[in-house]
Amino acid sequence: MLRPPFSQEPIPINNWDVIVIGAGAAGLMTCLELPSNLKVLLLNRNTSKVSSSRWAQGGIASVVRQDDSFDLHAEDTLKAGDGLCDFQAVEMLVKEAPGCVERLQNLGMIFDQSSDQLATTLEAAHSRRRVLHVKDRTGRALVEVLEDHIENQKNILHCRGVRVTELLIENKECRGVQVLDGANLYWIKSRAVVLATGGGGHLFTNTTNPAQSSGEGIALAWKAGAAIEDLEFVQFHPTALKFYGAPCFLISEALRGEGAILVDKNGESPVKNLENRDLATRDQVSRAIMKNMHDNNVDHVGLDLRYIDPEKIVERFPTILSRCQDYGVNPLNEVIPVAPAAHYWMGGVKTDLNASSTRKGLYAVGEVASTGVHGANRLASNSLMECLVFARKMSSIVLNDLSKFEKFDRSFQEFDIEDPKEDQISIIAEKIDELRKLCWLNLGVSRNKVNMSKFLNYIQNDIDKLNKNDLLNSLEKIKFDQKIKLSERNRRALNLLLDLKNRQITFKSRVPLIISPFISQEGNPLIPFVWHSSYSLSLPSLAHSTTFNSLTASLPNNCF
């Protein structure tokens, strides 16, 4: 059942078996895999249907051809992950993938066919053609099939425009969530919670991800005391559209799989020194492009599609073609300007093979989770499959004992706090933008310890200021039996403040892990962690023309 955004229909605050946070591939599939006798509440902060899942282009990886095998798929995954994958998780993924494809087909998903078989394409670091697709809009096709089923299922209530602001922890168990539902703030109880909040590409200014992919699930889990790991492993996609005024729209790797090649401004290949050239792993290609751009003092390289049959481009890649044409680039007769952008987060909430976090009652599925499948670098098209494989584990979810609110007041109380001024709200939004730019400069493709340390100090300073914010502080005082109604300005300010605070928490938890490999959230040595040498490459002059100091100096200092 769907409860549309801005609905005044109250969400029951008690008697839910499972609350699923996030309606991308992971959250939707989780809802369908949970036993159908459970009462499930699906919450999505978005009022629209946008998600990374919906934007996925290339496809879903699974062994389906005679010339392929589970061993080969596992070997490619482990190699891309640079030896840092969890072997058991990888084995489970590759073996269960064909079953998940069958499940999708049974649900009504129609993959592209070639001569009566599933059509497959090649993507970087795959040794066989094993990427199944629906033209270049695989994610959209997947999400639409899942949404159709969910909306017909009576045990599931799907609510759009409801943002989870806190996890409810009682007796060390996760037992519900706090939500901002339109202008209303209140707690909802459940016997288990599944985080399916996606990744954190939007922490960076250059990203292929939508705005809600800002690592919020990591911040929620972190505050709830669940272990997180491998946050230093962020995948930068080598080819996002780089065109003045255009978003970093993803130019799928499947194009290079079909024969497109990278060229620099001198007509040479920026990846000529890599063993697998255009189809080397994404971290290698991204770094090679960054170096080339730096050496040539430009902000992009080109992707030349003229090696692919134009009919095939029109047939297989209609979305990419039309998006490029929207910005005045015609890929059929000119190169597409591209540059790396933050794309996928390998690290996240630490989970076991059953998608359980270290906090009882809290599960994590999809990009928010760190299952060990991807190691230091995700193999292309393994992520949608990871959502499906781990969502399946939810069929045997273990629930906490039933607990009820002792009492609650059904009427909403007005929030007794002064409205912020309009310009104060826009200053918070500017602050978020600045943070994203700093993140790109200091934690992007090229990193070095000095800049990361400065960045950490800057964040700490800002966290200290934000901790004094009245609106945020009053959130913590809201009791479980209270329901609060916010003014419109406070609602907008709170949404932005939470965004800013959660981004800061995510950075705070992330930067020390990168700088000092053995520091936990409390600052104690806890999470054993291997420094991944391929990410230590630093190109100091790539700090671009803007230095860290000049950026911090330009930050507004009165935004709280």
Ligand SMILES: Cc1cc2nc3c(=O)[nH]c(=O)nc-3n(C[C@H](O)[C@H](O)[C@H](O)COP(=O)(O)OP(=O)(O)OC[C@H]3O[C@@H](n4cnc5c(N)ncnc54)[C@H](O)[C@@H]3O)c2cc1C
């Ligand atoms: C442009 C692009 C192309 C891609 N192409 C491919 C591909 O071809 N193959 C592949 O395997 N992978 C691809 N990926 C990666 C893949 O799409 C993602 O890893 C995957 O979709 C993540 O799914 P998810 O369900 O975990 O998260 P998402 O799809 O990001 O969904 C997260 C959901 O959580 C909600 N949410 C977040 N925070 C809150 C909160 N506090 N309260 C309530 N709701 C919240 C969001 O609104 C959203 O509904 C691509 C990614 C992008 C961005």
